[in-house]
Amino acid sequence: MTTASRPAPPPIRTHKDGRNWVGKSIRRLEDPKFLRGRGGYIGDMTLPGMLHVAVLSSPYAHARITGINTDAALAAPGVHAVITGAQAAELTDPLPDFGPNPAAHTWRCLAVEKVRYVGEGVAVVVADSRYLAEDALALIDVEYEPLPPVVDPERALDEGAPLVHEDLGSNCAYERTFQFGEVDRDFADADVVITDRLRWRRSGGQPLETVGAIADFEVATGQLTVHTNSLSFTSYLFMVAGTLKIPANKLDIRPMPAGGSFGSKLFATKPAVIAAMCSRAVGRPVVYLEDRIDNISNCDHHGSDRVYDVQLALMRDGTMRSIKIDTVDDYGAYIQFGVGHHGNALAQVVGPYRIASVEYRVRAALTNKNQQGAYRGFGSEVNNWMLEQMVDKAARELGLDPVEIRRHNFIRDFPYFIPTGNVYDSGDYDGVLDKALKLAEYDHWRAEQVKAREEGRYIGIGLITAQERSVFSATEFWFWFDTPGAPVTSMPESVTLKVDATGGITATLYSCAFWGNSPETMVAQLVAEEFDCDPHDVSIVYQGSKNGLPATGPGGSRTTVMLAGAVEGATAKIKAKARRATGYMLEANPDDLEWVDGGYQVKGSPEARKTLAEIAVMLHLFKHSFPEDMESGLEESKVFDHPYTTMPSADRKDLGVFYPFMGHACHVPVIEVDIETGQVSFLSYAAVHDCGTLVNPRSLAGHIVGGTAQGIGTALYEEFVYDEEGQLLTSSYLDYLIPTAIEVPELKIGHHETPSPWTPHGIKGGGEGGRMMAPAAINVAVNDALAPLGVRLTELPMTPDRILAAIRAARESR
Amino acid sequence: MKPPPFRYAAPTSVEEVLDLLAANADAEPRVLAGGQSLVPLMNFRLAQPGFLVDLRLVEALTTLRTERDVLVIGAMVRQSAVERSPEVALAAPLLVEALGYVAHPPIRNSGTVGGSLAHADPSAELPAVALALDAELLTAGPSGTRTIPAAEFFRGPFTTALEPGEILTEVRIPRREGVGGYAFVEFARTHGNFALVGVAAVIEMEKDIVTGASITLSGVASTPVRAAAAERALAGTSADAATIEVAVDAAADELSPAGDLHGSTATRTDIARSCLRGGIQLALSRAQDRR
Amino acid sequence: MDKYDITLIVNGRSSTVSVEPRKLLVDVLREDLGLKGTHIGCEHGVCGTCTVLLKGRSIRSCITFAVQADGAEIRTVEGLANGADLHPLQDEFWTKQGLQCGYCTPGMLMRACEIIEQNPDPSPEQVREGIASNLCRCTGYQFIIEAVCAAAGRMRGEEQRPDQATMPTEAKA
């Protein structure tokens, strides 16, 4: 092994019992303003003199731009500026891009010589209103010379395929085969090898609010202020400043609440760059807020789009030995995050199973489509689906029970290093499975299934057990290459806690925007736990990038764990100071004091006591009562670095620890397929999740249901369909089908709590789990239903068209 | 996604509507009913009429009444009003059942019966219902009024027998209180969305024998179509399970729906079979219950 | 283009505004009347984010021209609460966590208002079918349905407000 020099894990924590606030389903602090329609989203903000941008988008998948005439548009009423791609390329540098070799597939805010997908921006209009801006778009005359498009990812890799980026010389942006462990030996030892070819087609987050930015460039000072609902702004700030060719310290990015993200507002830098470019050009505040067409066709955030060829090696008794995964991922026209999505997959590539070795080949294909970005799961949900289809197929072919084959292979000793080098901190997969079987009434439904089959009905039960990684470290963005792009990255989050003179507590969050998660509620519950106050009395401030502390921003289910660490750290500092101050106030030795119910008191004599408010007022107003080295006030910050991340080995046979806090879930949907229409309907759906210690169980349950609803979309309804010419056929919600309340069943939710040994309170992240499980579970369920017909679906979404085609094919082959 | 500019008027009489349409003929005028089809098209800038004549203040188009043997529904009656009308429930329960599948209640609160018929979406429910119920459509235009049978009104996708400058004023549906059974059955991928296939069926029986069947489909051709083969197959039989299968097959054999991203020709035909079977069975069982 | 003077009676207050006929009702509410609670999601009638009540009935304000609403009574989310007191629907959405990002919430609340006004005692299935007119991308609908049923119960006078000890009120913050 090449992992010999792995650093020691962080110390094991002991978690306190009898928590007061962590674990309570309190009402969320965030909600009252939203309930009153006073959310203050980006679309709700107007600055004096603000102008509106609309983007002209390409009607072609692939074409050379041979001419643009903007004269008529410039002369249209209310128009202040028209900027073409060529002009934009002078005003701005390429957009932030983590892809391999970005210079060979340059990504800009507007297309320059060539358009590479339907919807790519070609020019922008700045006008008095969005109405007038759209009127002027129609007056821009663009001449295109259509080029042959490349749409299928495998054809894109063929010799002689039309090139999306000539500079790259091929459409393969990345290719590598990794081997973790003794793959050849394990395959040779295995009794059977199950193979399959699987296809996961692209869907996307599609939050109901689109992405937008308001930019206000102050000519006099060179200061640029950007208000945006795009997340992770402290991470991308300096890169956006680079794109705009301004000093980073002249850019202030201020977060706005986001009306949903699901990944799709992470690093959404293009709207901010467009708004800023336009504001600088016209000298006034400018808003660019995508409309739904922009957001569907030009959002840079379509989800994974993969073809898999997989081989799973097992013993006849179901013991899994090794897996070979070969995947082509259709990234679209650009590749902003590189193949980080596959890092996510590799964090939990073997699922909850003891699989000793893994071969992973990934090829990133570029095609004439909107590029991939982030969607809840970031590529790990696809791996879950792939692995569970393989396990399910293995059980069927080996004649094993689907529950038992899983149980037989479960990991039970923690911490557990998987072949890729990542660690699973803790887990109780049997406990989750047992709970799920009970909650789902599994045996009852198996009996129902037998009866239904006799009546000619097709009921299927989909049982899957899979992982939910949390708290990423950025190594997964660069371990793809032999020379590290960086040493191990810390990815911190920060919190400042301030106790005012009355004892009231304000928490300041950095790079932490709201997007439907509950950062305020989480932090308030954590603060209340530490200070024994009412969480609804805690005040929360979201800090913009100016005066911000180091922070990364949400993503990879990291927020709650990282904020918990920061709150814990800041609390410790505050309490240390308060303890010392109390010592002086009570003329007691600080070591003899204990924190009890919101104040410090002398151990054994509780009447000698000071509340936080009493301590705070002294520290704020009467500093001279304390020694020289104590400063006025009671305010402390903590920059909390990633608690456990390690370097990959030089040969990349071990990728190190990069996603250590491993959640787990078991989903059991029961479905019925109408074999005449291909309609899938739910009869029951149970889900048990283990995300470590719960902070607000109802919030987590809400995320599980919501994520599952999105997973149902991915499994059955949602797909961005491009035809052979690269035309996007699903450019409205009449064709891109988001599940309504009728398509989403009522879920039975169970929680299981296996604390992490390495995080405050034992919390693990849990925001993405529903969508990481549901597609796999529903696919297994559909195949279970249709097994008597000899039908097995291997492609998502399982539309009526695909289901009926498979049934017809099975009939014909009989 | 903002609509293009247009000139606008909201007159109160049919005559004024016709005059405005005539006077602005060169501006590609259109009438605006509920706007539930037209405004989305304008937001996408797929429709760019230069003049809109809003029908909402034209009292004459809002009638909803029963005459001796017909139910009369003014073009501007909102779909949700029809749905809630006890008169319609008696005279044309098929229409009420079908309306339950048209979009969502908030859209039916604005959308009109006339708008749906005049829009002539091949997937829409109401045109298939109008055809199944042998409705007549009354129009008013520069050269007077016309009465057009539903079978002649729908000419192609989004195309009707209406001439430029002519509007639909009302639809007249023969009353069928207490006669036979009816059913509307459809398959849509998500709730409230346009259906892939819809089936409207009306079946009359006497002493266990089918004496009349009117069955139409939406979504399988450029206009709603009559499943004449199925009607013939059922007529004069007791409509047992085997006969229903013969009827379904006969109707399906005549179909060749165009494929699209939601379903190939084969898929749509499969689904049409299912809807036909479901529609016929439900209408039959209601006809039998009636006796 | 010519502008038209129209009068909208929004949440009981009458306002006259001068608008281009093409201006969508949602934009007039948000921009001309400053009522930002009605949101825009798709602008083609599918998502229901823009739902308001027009003459007591839910409509999509993104596919309605403001001129079509001339003279009409309109209710928006801003009219739900009575000062510091949340409407039972708002209160139950809060308690049951019937919202996450809050973007669909105003439209959902207005649609729920209509559902309860039409049927004060809806079953969970009826609520599910009723709110299927509106998309929510966050919640998976389950807690919205629970909230609407609980609010309907309270409005019928059958159920009490939730336990105030674990559910501190808004005013307290």
Ligand SMILES: Cc1cc2nc3c(=O)[nH]c(=O)nc-3n(C[C@H](O)[C@H](O)[C@H](O)COP(=O)(O)OP(=O)(O)OC[C@H]3O[C@@H](n4cnc5c(N)ncnc54)[C@H](O)[C@@H]3O)c2cc1C
């Ligand atoms: C999200 C969504 C889902 C939908 N789903 C369905 C569905 O499942 N099934 C379905 O059938 N419909 C559906 N619709 C369309 C809806 O039913 C419309 O209400 C209906 O098709 C048009 O009615 P309207 O009154 O709104 O007409 P408008 O949109 O005002 O007009 C439609 C067209 O008809 C013309 N027109 C209207 N009235 C007349 C008249 N009296 N004389 C001459 N021409 C006239 C107009 O000029 C325009 O061209 C849906 C709409 C939306 C937004």
Ligand code: FES
């Ligand atoms: S914004 Fe009006 S329905 Fe989507």
Ligand code: FES
């Ligand atoms: S709460 Fe976010 S869309 Fe409903």
